Amino acid sequence: MxxxxxxxxxxxxxxxxxxxxxxxxGYDLEIEVMIDALRMAAKGDTQNLxxxxxxxxxxAVWQQEMQAKKQAQMQQEGLQxxxxxxxxxxxxxxxxxxxxxxxxxxxxxxxxxxxVKPMATDTVNxxxxxxxxxxxxxxxxxxxxxxxxFPLNQVIQGWTEGLQLMTVGSKYTFFIPxxxxxxxxxxxxxxxxxxxxxxxxxxxxx
Numbered sequence: 001m002x003x004x005x006x007x008x009x010x011x012x013x014x015x016x017x018x019x020x021x022x023x024x025x026g027y028d029l030e031i032e033v034m035i036d037a038l039r040m041a042a043k044g045d046t047q048n049l050x051x052x053x054x055x056x057x058x059x060a061v062w063q064q065e066m067q068a069k070k071q072a073q074m075q076q077e078g079l080q081x082x083x084x085x086x087x088x089x090x091x092x093x094x095x096x097x098x099x100x101x102x103x104x105x106x107x108x109x110x111x112x113x114x115x116v117k118p119m120a121t122d123t124v125n126x127x128x129x130x131x132x133x134x135x136x137x138x139x140x141x142x143x144x145x146x147x148x149x150f151p152l153n154q155v156i157q158g159w160t161e162g163l164q165l166m167t168v169g170s171k172y173t174f175f176i177p178x179x180x181x182x183x184x185x186x187x188x189x190x191x192x193x194x195x196x197x198x199x200x201x202x203x204x205x206x
Contacts, residue, residue: 113169
């Protein structure tokens with residue numbers, strides 16, 4: 001393929017974008033048929049091989065099938081992530097300095113502060129660095145260079161429990177199993193069933 005003109009380049013970019021979207025969504029389509037339909041529609045060809053009623057019925061069934069496929073895939077990925085998290089936490093509890101609460105929350109004290117401990121109803125100000133057990137960072141106030149404040153009873157259970165162990169000025173690392181985090185629901189770049197690792201510094205309590 002040779003892109004000679006600006007129109008060629010724009011056409012390529014649009015095609016690449018459409019194709020990339022199909023790939024990411026995992027759509028199994030007849031590409032040649034789709035290209036033919038695109039070519040006809042772009043030229044204003046008004047021949048309708050399917051009625052509007054047929055189109056609506058076919059697409060409704062297909063969307064249901066795709067949703068079921070995504071749910072099954074998500075469930076499988078969640079089971080795998082949970083198993084990986086279980087193995088990680090089993091090994092991690094034997095690491096030096098790691099403690100575990102009755103709920104299964106694991107933590108390690110990096111630095112003890114001298115301030116007050118928050119209650120679940122308090123608003124806290126923290127710096128944090130969140131990552132998956134494979135080391136991939138999914139969120140970090142440290143990297144943004146700006147701490148965050150939030151009511152302690154409006155976050156994941158692992159945070160609500162864990163930060164109440166800390167005093168202002170403390171730095172802890174928390175190892176949070178999926179059931180104390182987001183469970184089997186994917187959130188942003190966090191896959192379903194993920195065990196999370198947070199480095200947290202408690203800056204203040206309001």
